[in-house]
Amino acid sequence: MPKLPHIHKVLVIGSGPIVIGQAAEFDYAGAQACLSLKEEGVQVILVNNNPATIMTDEQLADKVYLEPLTLESVTEIIAKERPDGLLPTLGGQTGLNLAVALSEAGVLQKYNVELLGTPLAAIQNGEDRELFKQLMQQIGEPVPESDTVESVEEAIAFANSIGYPVIVRPAYTLGGAGGGIAADEPSLRKVAAGGIAASPIGQVLIERSVKGWKEIEYEVMRDANDTCIIVCNMENLDPVGIHTGDSIVVAPSQTLTDRQYQMLRSVSTKVIRSLGVVGGCNIQFALDPLSDQYVLIEVNPRVSRSSALASKATGYPIARIAAKLALGFGLDEVTNPITGYTYASFEPSLDYVVVKIPRFPFDKFPLADRKLGTQMKATGEVMSIARNLEAGLLKAVRSLEQGCTHLVRPELAAWTREQLSVALQEATDIRLFVLAEAIRKGFTEEELHSLTGVDPFFLRSVRKIVDLEAELASCAGRDLPTDLLRTAKKRGFADETIASLTGSTSAQIKAARKEAGIAPTYKIVDTCAAEFDAQTPYYYSDWQGTDEVEALEGRKVLVLGSGPIRIGQGIEFDYCSVHAAKSLQASGIKAVVVNNNPETVSTDYETADHLYFEPLHVEDVLHIAEHEQVEGVMVQFGGQTAINLAAKLERAGLKILGTSLEAIERAEDRELFYDMLRKLDIPHIPGKGVSSQEDAAAIAEEIGYPVLMRPSYVIGGQGMAVVHDVTELTATINDWLNHPDSSSFFPLLVDKYVPGREAEVDAVCDGEQVLIPGIFQHVEKAGIHSGDSVALFPAPELSAEVKQKIESYTEAIAREMGAVGLINIQFVIDGSTVYVLEVNPRASRTVPITSKVTGIPMVQLAVRAQLGEKLQDMNFGTGLLPEIPFAVVKAPVFSTVKLNGVDPALGPEMKSTGEVLGLGRSFAEAAGKAFAFKDNMYGDWQAGSLVIVSLTDSDKQAGVAATLAQMKEEGAVFAATAGTAAWLAEHQIEVAHVLEQDAQLVSLLQQEKAAFALVTATKGNRHGRLGFALRSRLVQQGVPLFSAVETFELYVQSILKKRGGSHAASEDIGTLTQLAAQQA
């Protein structure tokens, strides 16, 4: 069937900010879909308020709305743009929920918008567990016995009838948020209550648990002509019981016979047909390891994290093809872009094995509950491709960038058998490492299997690695046999690992390899196991056979990606990597990209000239650089990951383009950095690097408390803390010393804590001049991580003098460092003093935002500068540019609800997983959009709405009282903790409920829904206080929370503005930047 003739303009809904369960995969899917639609001559209107995405680039859609993903806002966009069709299945759960809301509100009908691709009924049949169960019963397919309930008592009654354990799955939540497994009635009481609260419709499914069965997934595509294909199947190494997003996954399945594979394949096509999906669909099964019995666990009638993984694992671009199917094409009419001449109606055949390992945020949240279950906790993932499972596992481990080159976590060496047994039984993020350690300590396969439920096939693969370690270790002190070296490389061992096992050095191992002619070969990912010719430049390394890389003609440069999404290093660096590759190409230079994150646009085979799906580990990167003979490497765009590799790469002889390594070290090494600032006569916060606890205390005494302490070479402020006295200082340092990676905590930086206003800039430098598109001003006071601050652009409240200082300091620093490319500088402003807080010699979180709102293509200019061009020849200006004539508010988005034990209060450690943008003609307007970035979020409160307040003494200020009084006038009803209530009374603000303890809050919330809460924190962020308990409770109950008074004040302003009747219009970014251009 050809393209639907009446569809000329299509609205695509993105997935909004990155949260756990909904990450960069939807940028990849959305970007592909937009290009795929445009290829067919369709006009694309995109709405997504996540500024760090490639899909919100102007080149990808005809109009881009960085507007809230709410019913109200999207309705307005539809009314304005009048699209013919809406493609809802590419924006994750957010997009899907919004499409359902638009349809139910009659908006689609009113404006005659056709829902493209999968019909609404299919979405509902797949998403609503009760409807899904009914449908499966109709077609005779088994699902676990289950019942949908809306109260804890119903849940218990049903569980008693089917027996424990049971799984609790909340309806319509991301990544299974709020769910869990309950082994008995008391635990069900707890889990069910949490699940009901987490579900936007207050509904959970109680389901018989098939914990321990094999978990198998199929990615299926179907066209309107009923042709179905399987893109990929996957097997979870972790059996049923751990969310698939938190499981180690391999593709294709490894332990299924063809009969079983085909049985589940046939069921998959039967299910997708009965749903009527047009596009992609993910189907999850549980398969009994001891029979062919299976049950369907879940269906996602849309592109998903799994489909992104399947696309990268096979080379089959699911989202791209789903978009074509939505336009009416058949699978046999769409060519497979990998081969260019076979068709999309084809099932990929893999000739390699793919391993995915999730990346967890527990390094940032040492107090979080690390146990894995049905609620997803990972922020990102890595993928590796290899010709054997062991190499796949080890490459993936290296890609995680958690300080482990090999399947070893040093702290486990001291663990007892009992400790290991517990860690095997209760899966956490480190179970794979525990498995290896347990094998080293002599656990038998039977023991391991009974403790973990992991299939013996996978256990043996880990054992093979451990056996090979022992064999290598037995060669310590004598010559390493070439065959053994070859085997170790083939099984994915890094030179570094082989060296440490054999008691030699990486350099010696490398030399031995060179001498024996052992070098990696690179193979193509081609969807067809070499059956057809493929030109796709998509490679992975192997240590056997022939090499398939076709040499690139002309100049070529290596671009390092940023690896898995983690807190502090998000999708923004993927945006920068992609633009770096594109900019190189625009300058006529071939881009060779290395990355291992399957969710991203940078690992789309269409981004680079040559894409290497490999660990961002020095050895792996060097192999590629050598193989490609690149002229240099760009390290500024892949976040801290790439910067951290710079020194090692340069030492190995690779040329670092742009800012020199010496300059990078001058910014990263605190002593050198302060020396530089002193030389330039730029104020810096008093402080010093120390290497012992005694020195830290002495310095703190000297500069005066409170002090901010932070370890060197960090990402996202890991381990930062503000301490107020020597007791806190001692406690914090002791905590760090107990950490496994304690070696990296010294030198420790101790700075005076200055509670001023923070500002930051991103600048392009050419070694002489700088271009500063604008200044971000942070709403919250210093001491809150810049990634978690609400930021205003262009800075509205800085004096001309301060702005001038920021400009001149930036210029001076850039020139002194000889910075070429991007630089990010953070400032603290105390009166008219401007302190320089830190300099990041690389792209930053705010680069995509600045680029989008000012129209200055910062990455492109940085790349051109690194290639030797001068700013004055680029015609975008120099110095601090004039301010744009509209307001931009960036707000952080948190996933703390998924992470038990993490205090949601803002502090010096970054906690947010994503961000949103609000654009408007005033900051109040823009802030309103940023706060209400999705429905039911900081929603409008009515007169009579309950607001919960608890303030620390330092926050009990007149300004806050005035804001609260204003709210009181608007009809807010307050509940407050005792001290805060007393203080409010002093200000004649009446409090309806005084909260003495956590339990009172619980009972209050059971009676009444709270509109939002303001619970501030002492800067030490210490656990065990009532404030922490309240905040955790509020987040778990889904009550929007403010923990800084400045954010709260901005929020109230935005609400009052809205109440004043001023309506913030939805404007697309193109129109807004044109305004800026006109002004300039």
Place this chain on the structure above:
Amino acid sequence: MNRENTGHGTGYLTLESGEVFTGTLYGALIGGVGEVVFHTGMTGYQEVMSDPSFAGQIVTFTYPLIGNYGINEQDFEAAKPALTGMVVSELCNEPSHYQSQKTLAEVADQYGFPILAGIDTRTITKRVRQDGPLFGVISDRILTAEEVVSLRNKHAKKSLVADVSTQQIVRYAGSGEHIVLVDLGMKTSILHALLELECQVTVVPFDTPISQIKELQPDGLLFSNGPGDPEHLLAYCSEWRKLVEQYPTLGICLGHQVLALMYGAKTEKLKYGHRGGNHPVKELQTGKVYMTSQNHGYVVKEESLDKRQLMVSYRNVNDGSVEGLRHLSLPVFSVQFHPEAHPGPSDTSHLFHQFLQSMRVVGANRYA
């Protein structure tokens, strides 16, 4: 310490080009001489191993991990394997599956064929694709190109069907239609598909005289899959055509090719065959595309078809080749792919229903 099984020591695959691949030998060092073909299925090595159509061939698996789930009792496609060797990347000697009885290497030992493991099978696949068809020998020594060529010449021009067809007539009871299955090297799954539909089945040797087949009073005929060049069976085709004009007939794979030969068409060898479980074919009447299981090196030449008698019913989506034929007036049809699956998808299992349906229509006409 290293539990990577070392098998029977070092082995080699020598191609007629003189190219040599070095690996580790498993199984029995018997045979090992044949056309090197590749199979792209990611599962199903047991079915491939035991599919008689692979007689005379060395099968290379493109998927690198082979043997993971062992060998079970239910997935044999014939009593014993007919292939002459296997080439794999990683051979799993510690399978994990509740049905597993033996390892692949043990079965290779038992039935007498060699497995060469530790090979970069992707390189071989590309070689076959670019230079195919390729002849090769698995051995414990490196052969010269001349030795390989002389072995190839020795094996050429020999029909393989006689080696794999049943020696005697075997009857399977059933309450439904009676089908005579002409065994050209039949996969057991074809028989099972018919038995599952409650057919009565009589499996006959490929050279059974047609008079004897008529005496069996079949309701329908099925010409099975099988190995080798279909034109080696030309001698039987005129007789078989007489049968086909009398009974509803289904041809599968080699059975499809001989059906075309019966009607005067020609077959030719593909450069590198279709072997795997992911081949898309389009049903021309409905436009529907099915994923099919395939295993063939020869194909019906479309331009040689007498279109007054046979029409093309299915076509390969990728290379446009003939995947199915239908007689214009008789209830006779054939498919190049394997509707019985095993290995591969069972998306086209409805063809057996269609076959039964055609017999019922004929029956109704005859007895009305």
